[in-house]
Amino acid sequence: MVYAHYIRQGLYNQGLPVYETDIPFIQNILYTVEQAESSLGAFPYLNQEVPITVVDKELMR
Secondary structure, three states: OOOHHHHHHHHHHOOOOOOHHHHHHHHHHHHHHHHHHHHHHHOOOHHHOOOOOOOOHHHHO
């Protein structure tokens, strides 16, 4: 998990205002990105796979 101090320091270094109420939201977003990134470790070439499309013939009429 990303520590709040790391987020504060990163915002400060970029000259952005630090709002303490935003820190949990930023942590949540970074955690979500980290989870999505971890699946690429197991399937590194997933973006090169052709997706499967299932079409319901009833909807085509």
